[in-house]
Amino acid sequence: MSEELTIQEVTDGSELEEDFEDETIFERICALSEMFPTPVRNITSLAATLSWKGAVGAFRFGRSATWIASTSFMILFLPIVFEAEMAQMEQAQLQHQRQILLGPNAASGGMPGFPAGLGPPGGIQQTAR
Template identity: 45%
Template sequence: MAGDDEILVESYLERLEGLKDMFPQSVRNLTSSTVSAGWSVFGFTKQAIWVVSTTAMIMVLPYVIEKERADNEKAQVAQQRQMLLGPQAALPQQGAR
């Protein structure tokens, strides 16, 4: 009686091992190669994203910093001009038409 009511305890790995006989070898090989290719593509994509993002930062960041510095310098010159020559001096001068 104890043998009939006993619950068989098995791990997920043991269950998967038992299920592998359910599928033909060709299906198992195809699944294995597909999963392997997927992991390879994932790894390559991860590396490519890292290379592209770090390269973009190294190339773009100096430009952004220099542009910000130039804009601040222009704003400072305009503020000094306004303080010295009055409010109309800060506006860009229009040429004769």
């Protein structure tokens, strides 16, 4: 008998739900908005609008600032980086040529016949006559 009661209770509950009409979310929000006074709704609407405009403005500013910073870097600093790289490549090329022509001591700046980094005694450099 207890089984019959529970079945009836379940069917009674579902009948109550069928009595209500289906509402959309928009209709529910409109109905809930009527619970709050007009000044509260106006302030909430203003806060939401200002937040959205602030986010859009921050995005636009960030986009412009990124463009200005990246193009300025390319115009101002990349030529300096390229020139430094070219100078370094020329120096490496000259050192490689010296090493090929004069031997391993010439690449490090040493004089022929002396270990790298050392010159003749007394610091006198040999000159070609």
